[in-house]
Every structure is written in structure tokens, then in C-alpha cells.
Amino acid sequence: MKIKFKLLTMAILSTVILTACGNTPTTDNSLTDIKAKKELVVGLDDNFPPMGFRDKSGQIVGFDIDMAKEVGKRMGVKVTFKPVEWDGIILSLNNKDIDLIWNGLTITDKRKEQIAFSKVYVQNKQIIIVNNKSTISKKNALTDKTVGLQLGSSSETALAKDVALSKSVKEIKKYSNNTEALLDLNAGRIDAVVVDEVVGRYYVSKKTGMYKVLNENLGVEDYGVGIRKNDTALTTEINKQLEAIKKDGTSNTISKKWFGKDIIYK
Known part of the structure; x- marks a missing residue:
């Protein structure tokens, strides 16, 4: 009887310890x-x-x-x-x-x-925007150029996936937001911006004659x-x-x- 009681006590204690350690499923509230x-x-x-x-x-x-x-x-x-x-x-x-x-x-x-x-x-593309006066018309023309994008964005991921392109550019400049990147593009401090299409085309439509979008993109993605x-x-x-x-x-x-x-x- 003492052995059985001891075993029962150990079992109860084990259950309490496991519960306290969070091994039981939590409720989704x-x-x-x-x-x-x-x-x-x-x-x-x-x-x-x-x-x-x-x-x-x-x-x-x-x-x-x-x-x-x-x-x-x-x-x-x-x-x-x-x-x-x-x-x-x-x-x-x-x-x-x-x-x-x-x-x-x-x-x-x-x-x-x-x-x-x-x-x-929503489905989206990663597009490349250049200054309207730029001679860049294809992404392979970005060799030895400076490309801007938003830090931590999917644009950063998309460019990294295109290994040949990311290795060929002179510098990848990262910004806290796309507005800063596009302002630097307009000022001539960078040569191109990689950005979500929904965002990029909105900017382009608001700044007539300032920017142009390349026909090539860096892939389709889902929101x-x-x-x-x-x-x-x-x-x-x-x-x-x-x-x-x-x-x-x-x-x-x-x-x-x-x-x-x-x-x-x-």
C-alpha cells in the first residue's frame, strides 16, 4: 500500500510539474x-x-x-x-x-x-524604377550602378535572389522607406530603385515625367x-x-x- 501510495503521489507531482512547464496546450483567445x-x-x-x-x-x-x-x-x-x-x-x-x-x-x-x-x-511584382532621363532600359544595364531599396522589404529579398544582378551592381543603398529612395533617385544620388509595383506605379503616376519603369521585373509575389x-x-x-x-x-x-x-x- 505504501509503495502504491508513493507511486500515486509521484504521478500527481509529475503532472503538476509538466503543467507548470507549459507542456499542456494553450487556449487561443x-x-x-x-x-x-x-x-x-x-x-x-x-x-x-x-x-x-x-x-x-x-x-x-x-x-x-x-x-x-x-x-x-x-x-x-x-x-x-x-x-x-x-x-x-x-x-x-x-x-x-x-x-x-x-x-x-x-x-x-x-x-x-x-x-x-x-x-x-493582392499579387504584386518587384519593379525597377529609374530617372526619366536615364539611359538604363534593362536590368543588366545596372552593372556598376547604385541601386536603392527599403531596408527589410521584399525588394531587398527579391534583389538578393537575383544573384547575378545583385553581384553586378556597385552598391545597394538601403533606406528606411521608399519615399527617401525615390527622392534620392530624382536627385541623381542613386541610379535605380527596386520597389513593390503597387507603390512604385503610384509614385510614378503622381510625378509625371520624373520616373520610368523598366519592362523587366524581379518576380511576382503575394500580399x-x-x-x-x-x-x-x-x-x-x-x-x-x-x-x-x-x-x-x-x-x-x-x-x-x-x-x-x-x-x-x-
């Missing part, structure tokens, strides 16, 4: 918590037009801003936008400083190791909403609402407002 506080905090680079940027009055506006607001409205929560340095935005998400990354976030294998993603809602890996309930809800606004045409209306056409991934 992500969606419940957001609905309880009635707020969804979205992290973004607020200098990333037309996805998310500040207008003349200082308000954060843009395509992804309107998309997030619509999803938040249907979830019954207020959406708060929190500007974060782009190269540290995944850390901010995993530290729970923000609930989502919704800002032209490219789905990559490296990022998949760190966070989860919603379903694809998704960044979510913490354990927040499966929130991921399901975001996917549900994205599908709903796609089906009823709301996303089409938002897309045409910012791009003049429907760019939503079908």
Missing part, C-alpha cells in the same frame, strides 16, 4: 480578446503610399487602411493604426505590441517561419495580412471577412479608388 477590448491594432509603415501613408492633414490613409477598416467594421471593433519601423515590425507583432501587420506585406518562406498569414488578397502563428481564431476571422468583402464587391470599390482598377487576387 486571440479573437475573443480583440472583441472584448473592441480594438484591433494594425502595425504599418506609414510612409508606404498607396498602401498606408499620411495625407496632408496627417491622417493615415491608403488602400490597406480602407481594407482593414472595412474588416474591422464587420468584426465590430475599432481599428487603430500603429506606425512601426518596417525592419522590426515582425518583432513588434510577436511581442504583442500590435495584433496584425497589414501594409503590403509579402508572403515569403522566411517570414512564414516567424508568423502566419491570411489568404492572398497577405501578417498574424501571430498561435492566433488561429483571428486568422480564420480575417480570412472570412476578406472573402466576404471580395464577394460583395466592397474590395473592388476600394481597389478602384486607389488604383483605378480591381487588383484584388481572385
Whole structure:
């Protein structure tokens, strides 16, 4: 009897220790918590037009801003936008400083190791922009040239994947945002900028005669909403609402407002 009692006591203690060490599954309260506080905090680079940027009055506006607001409205929560340095935005998400990354976030294998993603809602290309007076017409003409891009962006990844091109350029200059890179391009301090097509073409359209886009690009990529890996309930809800606004045409209306056409991934 003493032996059996001793064994039982040891078994109970083992269970308690394992539980304390976190070996039991944790409950996903992500969606419940957001609905309880009635707020969804979205992290973004607020200098990333037309996805998310500040207008003349200082308000954060843009395509992804309107998309997030619509999803938040249907979830019954207020959406708060929190500007974060782009190269540290995944850390901010995993530290729970923000609930989502919704800002032209490219789905990559490296990022998949760190966070989860919603379903694809936009497809994008990495394009090369040069000064309108530049003689550069093909990417192989960038040999011994200085190329600018945003630090921590998918443009950086796309250029690195094109090994021949990245090795041939004189310098890769990294900026905190695309606006700075394009201003340096216009000033002649760099020779080209690699940037997301949705962003680059928006800039080009606003600066008539200042820039031109090369016909060649550095590949197609998918945009998704960044979510913490354990927040499966929130991921399901975001996917549900994205599908709903796609089906009823709301996303089409938002897309045409910012791009003049429907760019939503079908």
C-alpha cells in the first residue's frame, strides 16, 4: 500500500510539474480578446503610399487602411493604426505590441517561419524604377550602378535572389522607406530603385515625367495580412471577412479608388 501510495503521489507531482512547464496546450483567445477590448491594432509603415501613408492633414490613409477598416467594421471593433519601423515590425507583432501587420506585406518562406498569414488578397511584382532621363532600359544595364531599396522589404529579398544582378551592381543603398529612395533617385544620388509595383506605379503616376519603369521585373509575389502563428481564431476571422468583402464587391470599390482598377487576387 505504501509503495502504491508513493507511486500515486509521484504521478500527481509529475503532472503538476509538466503543467507548470507549459507542456499542456494553450487556449487561443486571440479573437475573443480583440472583441472584448473592441480594438484591433494594425502595425504599418506609414510612409508606404498607396498602401498606408499620411495625407496632408496627417491622417493615415491608403488602400490597406480602407481594407482593414472595412474588416474591422464587420468584426465590430475599432481599428487603430500603429506606425512601426518596417525592419522590426515582425518583432513588434510577436511581442504583442500590435495584433496584425497589414501594409503590403509579402508572403515569403522566411517570414512564414516567424508568423502566419491570411489568404492572398493582392499579387504584386518587384519593379525597377529609374530617372526619366536615364539611359538604363534593362536590368543588366545596372552593372556598376547604385541601386536603392527599403531596408527589410521584399525588394531587398527579391534583389538578393537575383544573384547575378545583385553581384553586378556597385552598391545597394538601403533606406528606411521608399519615399527617401525615390527622392534620392530624382536627385541623381542613386541610379535605380527596386520597389513593390503597387507603390512604385503610384509614385510614378503622381510625378509625371520624373520616373520610368523598366519592362523587366524581379518576380511576382503575394500580399497577405501578417498574424501571430498561435492566433488561429483571428486568422480564420480575417480570412472570412476578406472573402466576404471580395464577394460583395466592397474590395473592388476600394481597389478602384486607389488604383483605378480591381487588383484584388481572385
